[in-house]
Amino acid sequence: MNGxxxxxxxxxxxxxxxxxxxxxxxxxxVLKLPIYLDSIGTILVGVLxxxxxxxxxxxxxxxxxxxxxxxxxxxxxxxxxxxGVIGLLAGLWGQLGVYRSRPASGTSLxxxxxxxxxxxxxxxxxxxxxxxxxxxxxFVSWYSTAIVLVAVVVSVAVVAWVVVKRDAAGAWVALxxxxxxxxxxxxxxxxxxxxxxxxxxGGTDVIVAALxxxxxxxxxxxxxxxxxxxxxxxxxxxxxxxIIIASVSPRLLARFPNGERLTATAA
Amino acid sequence: MIxxxxxxxxxxxxxxxxxxxxxxxxxxxxxxxAFAEAAVAFGVRGWTxxxxxxxxxxxxxxAARVGRSLVPFALAVIPLVASILLVNTFLFPGATDxxxxxxxxxxxxTGLEAALQATLRVAAFALSVAVFALTTPxxxxxxxxxxxxxxxxGVFVIGxxxxxxxxxxxxxxxxxxxxxxxxLDTEGSRWRRIRGVVPLAAPMIIGALxxxxxxxxxxxxxxxxxxxxxxxxxxLPDSAWQRIVRWVAGLGAIILVAASVAGLLPVP
Numbered sequence: 001m002n003g004x005x006x007x008x009x010x011x012x013x014x015x016x017x018x019x020x021x022x023x024x025x026x027x028x029x030v031l032k033l034p035i036y037l038d039s040i041g042t043i044l045v046g047v048l049x050x051x052x053x054x055x056x057x058x059x060x061x062x063x064x065x066x067x068x069x070x071x072x073x074x075x076x077x078x079x080x081x082x083x084g085v086i087g088l089l090a091g092l093w094g095q096l097g098v099y100r101s102r103p104a105s106g107t108s109l110x111x112x113x114x115x116x117x118x119x120x121x122x123x124x125x126x127x128x129x130x131x132x133x134x135x136x137x138x139f140v141s142w143y144s145t146a147i148v149l150v151a152v153v154v155s156v157a158v159v160a161w162v163v164v165k166r167d168a169a170g171a172w173v174a175l176x177x178x179x180x181x182x183x184x185x186x187x188x189x190x191x192x193x194x195x196x197x198x199x200x201x202g203g204t205d206v207i208v209a210a211l212x213x214x215x216x217x218x219x220x221x222x223x224x225x226x227x228x229x230x231x232x233x234x235x236x237x238x239x240x241x242x243i244i245i246a247s248v249s250p251r252l253l254a255r256f257p258n259g260e261r262l263t264a265t266a267a
Numbered sequence: 268m269i270x271x272x273x274x275x276x277x278x279x280x281x282x283x284x285x286x287x288x289x290x291x292x293x294x295x296x297x298x299x300x301a302f303a304e305a306a307v308a309f310g311v312r313g314w315t316x317x318x319x320x321x322x323x324x325x326x327x328x329x330a331a332r333v334g335r336s337l338v339p340f341a342l343a344v345i346p347l348v349a350s351i352l353l354v355n356t357f358l359f360p361g362a363t364d365x366x367x368x369x370x371x372x373x374x375x376x377t378g379l380e381a382a383l384q385a386t387l388r389v390a391a392f393a394l395s396v397a398v399f400a401l402t403t404p405x406x407x408x409x410x411x412x413x414x415x416x417x418x419x420x421g422v423f424v425i426g427x428x429x430x431x432x433x434x435x436x437x438x439x440x441x442x443x444x445x446x447x448x449x450x451l452d453t454e455g456s457r458w459r460r461i462r463g464v465v466p467l468a469a470p471m472i473i474g475a476l477x478x479x480x481x482x483x484x485x486x487x488x489x490x491x492x493x494x495x496x497x498x499x500x501x502x503l504p505d506s507a508w509q510r511i512v513r514w515v516a517g518l519g520a521i522i523l524v525a526a527s528v529a530g531l532l533p534v535p
Binding site: 005007008010011012013014015017018019021022023025026027037040041044056060061064066067068077078194195196197198199205208209212213215216217218221236240243244247248252 | 305309347350351353354355357358359360361381382384385388389392396399400420423424425426427428429430431432434435436439443461464465467468469471472473475476477478479480482483486487491492
């Protein structure tokens, strides 16, 4: 418990919270992208310091974002629950060594890639096959196509990464990101549905509207939107964190509680 | 005002005399009130919860004379409210009581009612937090929470995060400008902008990480991990009736939400 909250982690957490808030605002307002990218700091702390520190960073990020003088307001506060879960999961991935660079070749490179792609496609097929979305009575034709498209794009990204970098970690990072995204979608959908009437005021509301047009109820429409946006967002976020960790010197990484799980080269 | 030149008198910037009856409340009282208001706004379904909270928020904002400063906070929820109104009014699952048919569009009364309720909930929530933020300086809140037992680590995390946001905003815009000067396209197609994320995020985070090292040294050099508690220089005024208000508001909100969820609250 105390090991997760060394002075170094305590100093990292406010930095991570500020990164979450500022990057979230910048990406959504300056770059005007339809993703959130407001959990880089949370995942970073989770991976470097462990699940508790990650969860706390996520929760505090959203609460402070809601309160922050100047850029506060909006509706981010209640999603603190989601952010906490994201941090918790990132901590688990960190402790499992998901973010450790694994230079490999041959079978040890291809096997994880195939497994990761298979799991991603399996998850997509579960969403695709969910009666809430492919019941003929409530059918939104392009939604299932979109989910398959997301899965294919993520899979291609994984394979491309693995081929170019010759690093099996890419497969695990993408898988961790996709699973985090699906869990995040499941956690946020009830908040979005019961607290905000199913919408969030962002570009993703178009998807909610389309699913409702097709006949989904409030919860399933929000869930469907989450299944679409969150895995993409979390896979991108996970890769950003992975790239950052790879470019920080091992000397610096080793000082964090999870440091040795990120720097050890033995697979 | 306090005459700072008289010996033995604490100067004004330390004592910071409160500027109004609501500002003068103990920060924790205002924090509990904000949480209670948010819980009631979201937890008590129907019209009553959000409307009661909005009434309380307007009353407290008037008492604290921050009504004018609430306007930007109210404006900030417009995109969300617009989305709530449009999506729910026109596309409410299972609603059949159509108001009017306009081509393929069929707004329903059920949808409109749900949309208005969600709008009120969002407004009540956003404004209750806004009143709290406007009437409570961060350092006061943290000083009071520390007096109540929040460890100095928690105080540091929250305080440093809030203090760091403006600097980080500045740094983000510096990085964006530098990358633009080097040819990064931040206005082009969606794909180009997605590719712009890493050149923006990486320098920001790596720079911040190296700063963590310096801050850690600085904190350790100042006995950050020393045992024992810090002495509070400026205990904030609290009173017995504020303690009662906190308990009543906190427990009251929990009971109201529980009653509403259990269906025991016969209000519209």
